[in-house]
Amino acid sequence: MRTARRAGETVPVALRERFVEIAGRILANEGEGNLTMRRVAAEAGCSTMMLYTLFGGKEGLVSQVHGECFRLLAHTLTEDKPKVDPLARILQLGHAYRTFALQHPTLYLAVFSRSAEASDVPVGARRQASPSFAPLVDAVRRAAEAGLLDEAIPSVMQAELLWAVVHGYVSLELTGYFAGEEALAQRQFELLLRACTDGFRAAPKSPRGVAATSKRRRR
Amino acid sequence: MRTARRAGETVPVALRERFVEIAGRILANEGEGNLTMRRVAAEAGCSTMMLYTLFGGKEGLVSQVHGECFRLLAHTLTEDKPKVDPLARILQLGHAYRTFALQHPTLYLAVFSRSAEASDVPVGARRQASPSFAPLVDAVRRAAEAGLLDEAIPSVMQAELLWAVVHGYVSLELTGYFAGEEALAQRQFELLLRACTDGFRAAPKSPRGVAATSKRRRR
């Protein structure tokens, strides 16, 4: 090994990114089972010990990869020019999210199946703070102000629920439930998005009387 | 070891169930990381080799546990007396599903995060055949026939989408996104269910004109 750092600071940060990139590539291409510390070190040409001094352990390394994945997702969601129509914007974000997941299936499942407390981001702060979540909240708020969604429900909550819907559908799609029926999966997703935005247009204010389903049923 | 089987057949099947039960308990209580072949064999009082002759490997063992989990879920979903109101029945099933997931969080995440091709059930056949899925399809069909849901959308598809919604919300809840706000999580879930059933009541037939959001907005 002949990398003999010169400035004493810049080379390690390059090494960090190199490690994270290698680990991310393995995780995305071959899954979590094939991501080993020894292999990452070998592919980077360094000893295993380096990984432990830099990341503390495997947990720290995959945590960095997860962070990188979140950044990539946020970049993907914000690169499209936002449509002026808030509802169209919501659909656009949903499709962008699904496209991202389909492009990085293994990475997506590895990141979003991991328990939240495994990440270093505080759980409570993530919802509003995440740059990958902010565009959706913004679109929902604009839609609510325009009367296209229920104003009585907090925008953050509606955005969370929409995210849960999209995440659920994408998770099932990635785990192979709609395997081989790509066109159908696309149409179903579109249908789901529209149904949910429709459903939030005039949602009941308070969930009193959970079992009372035959309230006023307009027709 | 002195178990000296007598009938040559009944004892092994009891051993199988014993192994699956032990593995399921470990998986539910301590997660997938703590489930090892050696430990299962030790807790059962047998050698490790037994597990390999019975299940072929770890994959086979956890596959059996997954099957057991599916059966348990199906039993949970069918044990409540079905309400006559189809929409109320759908909500009931949703709540039962969520309750099951909250009662077995680690098990649920382990089973439903696993890729579908890892299971032994054929992907295409699972949707209609699964006994844990049939009650929902039935309720949706009844609701559609009663005019409470859109009849133009196949009932199986609507049930799939509802399942995706519930699965997505439950997944996020289990991974800690609503940590410490249990009452809120419950209310949000109720809201989500109602919004989705509302959204399916008069869904657009075809997704022509994606950006046309200001159709008829009754108020």
Place this chain on the structure above:
DNA sequence: ACTTCCACGATAACGGCGTTATAATCACGT
């Protein structure tokens, strides 16, 4: 009833993992 045989299960071994302890090496201050 005694011997033969063979399938089956307990034991031990193998390669690989995450992690850690140890030893060698290299830049650098004096």
Place this chain on the structure above:
DNA sequence: ACGTGATTATAACGCCGTTATCGTGGAAGT
């Protein structure tokens, strides 16, 4: 020029899933 201290490469440890080996006990043949 030379110790010195950090830093890295090497080896070791305990565990894992899996597999090969080998002793043994019950079934079959005479």
